[in-house]
Amino acid sequence: MTPLLQIDHVTHYFGGLCAVNDFSLEMNPGELVGIIGPNGAGKTTIFNLVTGVYKATKGSIRLGETELVGKKPDQITNLGIARTFQNIRLFKDLTVLDNVRIAFYGQLHTTPFGALFGLPANVREEKRISDKAMDLLAIFKLEGLAGETSRNLPYGQQRRLEIARALATNPSLLLLDEPAAGMNPNEIEQLMAFILWIRRDFNLTIILIEHQMRLVMGICERLKVVDFGATIAEGLPKEIQNNPRVLEAYLGPGGVG
């Protein structure tokens, strides 16, 4: 099987600081892989490199056959990579519906020139996008809030809206950055079922950054542990759980035993 995503020996420096050091990861279609590690280990930077927010100093990232390093974020999104953010980044002053509709920007067929004059083709496309966005919101049980300003939504619904918005870009690979942040055990339980369900229903390959061991151990098929930008362990969740280096990174030396 050809891998969907291939992160090949990627290194990234912020000034003199090495944020990601020789990171490699191969994702097969349909896989669910977790990246874990202490705060500041460079996990989010890896997402930023894949999505084009930062340009990798060294190494290559390929989606299928396409090289992603050097591409702009919107181009990469159009190739089929979508993500959510650690600290929710919705378009807060816009409505729930607008948040999702914006994510269809890369899939517009009509011209901006036509939009200025409200040509029939543009209006038809507007209606089509609105309906698609509403369908998506309905899947996430947010259709009743479509007209609401998104900043007024409760936290959990904002998280769900962010995922809905990401899926509107029609991705094959979804990057979830700490989706369980701020959730109680009960909500985490629901989130696990939810992630597995969207993977199946939207045919996704998912990479997950997470601190919540319960979530990671529960649903990830493979784990990658990073610390100070370097990979310190990888393998099945069970193997990782008892790996002394991982325990050391999390608990500090002496925490073991």
Add this chain to the structure above:
Amino acid sequence: MAAETNSTLKKWLARVSQAWERVASSRKALPILLVVGLALSFAIPQFGLLNKYVQLIMMYVGINIILTISLNLVNGYMGEFSVGHAGFMAVGAYISAVLTTMVLPRELNPYLFPLVVFAGGVGAALVGLIVAVPSFRTRGDYLAIITLALNMIVKSVIENIDAIGGPRGIPGVEKLTTLPWVFFWTVLSIWVIRNFIYSNYGRGVLSIREDEIASELMSVNTRQAKLMTFVISSFFAGVAGALFAHVLQFISPKVFDIIKSTDVLIMVYLGGIGSIAGSILGATIYTVLLELLRPLGLWRMVFMPLVLVLLMIFRPRGIMGLRELRWFVPGYDLFAIKRWRAKKEAGHDAAAAD
């Protein structure tokens, strides 16, 4: 006794606000207003319904609405801070004035005037393209400085070209701007900008204001969106400049300095950012109020800024900040949710019938 008058007053106020609610939520109000406005714009000068001075103020109101709404596109909808709008206006004014005074035969001017105004807009849009390029990399205060610099450059360049009068300007510009033309261009600018804002391209522009990084990651081509915004905004600033030159009948570089840009900024923030209704209100209130306060002499320049200070304290987002009158929202957007629900229900019924 006093309590009684108070309660009747309250009743009346309630009635007025109810009537306004009805008009504001009506979808028919705008088309009616358009027809009445068009008819009036022809009738007023034709039959001298209002004196020349009031007609002049009406034209300034229209021109200021175009300026405000076009600047609002950059400052309100895209969330940048352009302070050089008069620069684009100057380009439009000069191109059109040069065309009507030096290039075109005088007797054809009244017929070619719409094309002249359009040419002024196109010229300004090309300058807008130049500003759009730095906006790809720069934003906020730094982009503001760039727009300020552009305003100064345009002014200085004009001052240094002797063929178009240099610092003396162009006198004897024909009075070609009429009330119907102002009405036409005002409506056109509102219509085009409304169409843009309520398209998915326009929503991309809004998302840049909200969070540029998230916007890029949600597939918005931010360069394209910024380019469009600057071009549309400067086009209409140029149109307003062309109309302005042919009302004022004399233009000089001094007219288009930073003070003029500031005037437009005030109208944008008075009316409210990110709102078409706000832009119209802001431009109208500011223009008319300045005229009404003329008897105060120099004191009006103390009074007016004071109004702004109070406004910023009590309504920091302007009169209509980030809110819109239903009149200006296209039906496909206003009823998007309703239409989807109706469709779902119809689908359910059909499924149940099977």
